[in-house]
Amino acid sequence: SQQGEEDPQALSIQEGENATMNCSYKTSINNLQWYRQNSGRGLVHLILIRSNEREKHSGRLRVTLDTSKKSSSLLITASRAADTASYFCATDADSNYQLIWGAGTKLIIKP
Amino acid sequence: EADIYQTPRYLVIGTGKKITLECSQTMGHDKMYWYQQDPGMELHLIHYSYGVNSTEKGDLSSESTVSRIRTEHFPLTLESARPSHTSQYLCASTPQGRGVTQYFGPGTRLLVL
Numbered sequence: 135s136q137q138g139e140e141d142p143q144a145l146s147i148q149e150g151e152n153a154t155m156n157c158s159y160k161t162s163i164n165n166l167q168w169y170r171q172n173s174g175r176g177l178v179h180l181i182l183i184r185s186n187e188r189e190k191h192s193g194r195l196r197v198t199l200d201t202s203k204k205s206s207s208l209l210i211t212a213s214r215a216a217d218t219a220s221y222f223c224a225t226d227a228d229s230n231y232q233l234i235w236g237a238g239t240k241l242i243i244k245p
Numbered sequence: 246e247a248d249i250y251q252t253p254r255y256l257v258i259g260t261g262k263k264i265t266l267e268c269s270q271t272m273g274h275d276k277m278y279w280y281q282q283d284p285g286m287e288l289h290l291i292h293y294s295y296g297v298n299s300t301e302k303g304d305l306s307s308e309s310t311v312s313r314i315r316t317e318h319f320p321l322t323l324e325s326a327r328p329s330h331t332s333q334y335l336c337a338s339t340p341q342g343r344g345v346t347q348y349f350g351p352g353t354r355l356l357v358l
Contacts, residue, residue, distance in 0.1 A: 167346065176251075176335055176349030177288075220285070224347075232278075232303075233347060237287040 139236055140223060146242040153210045155239040157223030158203075164226045166199055166206050167233070171220045180208075180221075210241075218243045248272050251336050251350035258326055259358050266321045266353045268336030277319040278347065280335040281305060288335065294319060326357045 141156045157166070165184045169177040183190045183199045183206065190197045196209040210217055220240045224233040249270040258264055268277070275296045280288040280303075290303030294313040308330070309323050319338075323330055333354050337347040 169347075174333070174352070174354065176249075176351045177337075177347070178349070179346040182346065222288070232290060232293065235288045238285070240285065 140221070140239040142239060143237070144240040144242070146244060147213060149213055149215055149243050149245050151213055153213050153217070153241055153243075155208045155221050155241070157206045157208070157236055159206075159223075159225050159234075159236075160204065161225075163201070166197075167224045167226070168195075168197060168206075168208050169222045169224060171222065171238070173219070177222065213241075213243045215243050215245050217241060249336060249338055249348050249350040251334075251353050253353060254351060255354045255356075257356045257358065260325075260327055262326050264323050264326055264355070266334055266336075266355070268319045268321070268350055269317050270319075270338045270348070270350075271317060272338065272340070272348065273316060274338035274348070275316070275341045276339045277313065278337045278339075279303075279309075279311060279319070279321050280337065281307065282333045282335055282352075284333070292321065326355075328357045331355060331357050 139158050163185055167182045168180045171177045181192045181197050183197050194211045199206045220238040222238045223236045252267045277294045279292040281291050282288050289305035291305050291307040292311040294300050300311050309321050311321050313319055333352050335352045336350040339345045339347050
């Protein structure tokens with residue numbers, strides 16, 4: 135069963151603008167991860183935030199986690215054309231140590 | 246780039262054929278996974294393995310089978326391909342432990358005619 139839900143499903147912005155994607159989940163988690171998938175390729179890990187963390191940065195990426203609302207957001211600042219991809223959140227909550235994936239947000243950066 | 250490889254990258258095959266999708270990783274990871282993903286959609290776990298001689302079915306029912314005879318190798322087999330098997334298949338691996346990153350291969354795009 136899918137736990138994560140990304141919002142919006144698709145986002146189109148101009149290069150240089152900031153992009154914000156949201157992820158909501160249903161059960162308690164140990165951590166939440168964000169991944170990027172370029173068209174037709176495998177996924178690449180971007181950032182992991184643990185349940186006791188509220189914010190994390192990595193380069194132009196900023197992730198927040200609100201466990202009381204069971205939600206996370208991914209902010210990409212100063213977007214570039216190369217950021218065009220689908221972005222997925224995944225939670226590590228399952229007792230079998232599996233990741234539970236959301237449906238993804240498709241981000242398009244217009245030059 | 247992760248050291249995890251999938252072959253073939255693209256496969257077009259007729260209904261009823263037997264196919265094996267290969268996945269290999271050189272990172273010595275114990276856990277390996279197979280996901281099925283339709284274009285623009287979420288990932289569905291179809292098989293996973295905790296180590297050699299360990300295989301489990303995932304959340305999505307699949308007619309495929311897997312084996313794990315060596316740590317680095319986790320092939321997926323379809324005995325009789327059908328058009329409903331048309332999809333992208335992604336292989337991933339992680340080291341033991343909780344809360345660790347999954348490393349993905351580039352995927353195999355399968356089209357069954």
